[in-house]
Amino acid sequence: MNTQSGAREGADGTVGKALQIMDIVADAGRPLRFSELQAASPLPKATLYRLVQTLTSQGMLVYDCDRQTYTPGLRLVQLAHAAWRQSSLAPIARPHIDALSAEVGETIHLAQLDRAQVLYVDKRNAVRPVEMYSQAGKVGPGYCTGVGKAMLAHLPETERQAAVRMQAFYPHTPNTITSVEALEAELETIRTEGVSFDREEHEPGIVCIAAPVLTPGGRVLGALSITTAGPAGLEGLARHRPALLRTAGEIAAAAETWQFPS
Template identity: 60%
Template sequence: MGAEGHADGTVGKALDVLDMVARHGRPVRFSDLLTQADYPKATLYRLLQTLTHQGMLTLDPDQGTYALGVRLVRLAHAAWAQSSLAPIARPYLDELAAKTGETIHLAQMDQGQVLYVDKRNAARPVEMFAQAGKVGPAYCTGVGKAMLAWATPEALDQALARQSFHRHTDHTLDTPDKLVTELKAIRARGHAFDREEHERGIICCAVPILSRTGRVLGALSVTSTTARTTLEALEGQSGLIKDIAAKIATEAESWRFPEQN
């Protein structure tokens, strides 16, 4: 589909531009956006003007750069409170962190990718990719695979189409067939592993957070390093992780969450 024929019209184009600016992680010039965008110069300029006028972007007139606007902070805060598991899960993450002494991750699915919505550092913190607010791949993370394993067939197909299957380490499952086989095994045992699939030395045990009807609300993991523990030891925590996930799911029953895609 051409840029001018975006299925979601002007709103879809504007969101694409916001995503482009966000991916840079720093203020970005018009010329840099133009090289990445599928839109004509005039269309991109018009979208940037509209987003700036609406406070979704800010323009530095001296540097000629665009950055995400403060209005997005307000919207993000509202989304965090209304759609994120983080506010209601907070005491349960604290409980799991205290009992395990390891890093705890809470995640939800966002357009086939993992959105980390909260985290508790280990008693001895370890530097790793996953941080609250970051987006990571679903196919090679414990929380991602836990959510994919319980996804509906339609949601799974959509998510698989969005995976890059880039080989991050020697342990990465780098094809859809390998991943689907792993997802069946995850369903059978009730929990997922990250076997150094995204980062060398980082391992985890993860479980899905499911509603009473089986809908995937998110996922919870206990993460550590191969220098400190083993997958077998983390698996020994799976019952505790499932108990905490069930508490979060029960608490979430009184909330309204958007369907996870």
Template identity: 60%
Template sequence: MTTRRDGTVGKALDVLDQVADFGRPVRFSEVLERADYPKPTLYRLMQTLTHQGMLQFDAERQTYSPGARLVRLAHTAWAQSSLVQVASPHIQKLSAETGETVHLAQIDAGQVLYLDKRNAAEPVPMYSQAGRVGPVYCTGVGKVMLAHLPDDQAQNVISQQSFHRFTPQTITTAAALDQEIRAIRADGFAFDREEHEPGIICVALPVISDNGRVLGAVSVTSTTQRTSLAALQALAPRVRDAAQAIARDAQSWSFPAQTTQEFKLAGE
């Protein structure tokens, strides 16, 4: 994980990120293996976070997990997230009309952040869940947002990708991703061709404001057992309608501007 050198608060937030990334209760020694801080510094930070209720320590198992205060703050922030509130009825309608899983996502620090998810009429197990982060380069929502960013911001996000191969279809180089971005810009939509998870496919379109800002992305996701990429492509006009409706409703909300500098800071 990239460490942000901006004082004690920044270090504490880094530690919270590291604990959360495990997705399970974690021992101090496991965090220490990934941390950029000396053992005494890390211990002091984790003790402070525990005392403040941001982490919870299980003395019997000797593990740390997100604390009640952090969960409460996260819930409050989530409930007040403008794009989630604006998009909710539109993605619910899209899921009901298509019978498939619908995702709402944004780019956050070079990754895809899943903001909301509406399950299919017959849910299918998959990685994505609201609040989780995923890779940009091998997800439909990630690639379609990347393709519609200004070139300098897109290149900054690309520079942050690890290009891990999840499946035989995963894009594994910046050059291949550049080629994919050009195709997405021409088509206006992106596919996930089993690039992140075997058997999982999707079609995704961006949510773009009137001034051209990428607010997020919407996707319809299914499985190769249930449908095909051609059938998903036929749904692209419905996904576009939902994305445009979200963008229209979002105009009355105040979204903080995300500048090129913020993308650079995310990679420092």
């Protein structure tokens, strides 16, 4: 049961439909029977059936013939490894995040924007480092997280408006921003301040400070956040502001330098 149906644009062609099926299976979070899949998909039975067969033979879905259920296939894990390595900031940012983690001793998130949603691509726990896909790969809302707001704030005008309009504005807590106007005002503030705060807007008791990772040209690459618990934590986090901004700058610089050999 998840989330705002989101703006998956008019699925183009067969490939779009196939990916739509993948989304359904992934969102379900459990093995799905064919009938359940059919209920969740607008596609007619026969069409869905053929598509699912194709995906299965391609290793994108796995079919458990005992239970007659479908789950996402391992081929995805393989592809995603490449995606994570290449087009996420995570590998570049890793050393800098490690350093920041050691310095502040709090939980750190690195996120990027994926179609108006926050996609966490790396995480460092206060206690011990985290294994790859257990946390990375999770998506979150853009309008009520520190990283989300930091990235939205620095998007170009038109993109930002489109992204803002796509937000769900579900009131997770009493502090959640629930209107386009309020969010735009907050984003304005964030642009002048340089950092954003999550003041228990997503989860009660959880606060964070976040900063965008920007190219010299001002393009948003991602965002970085330091999280802690308790409303009293905010002042403590403000203290980390210089370190956070410095690290975000370092990551931006590293990303800029980063060139693949040809």
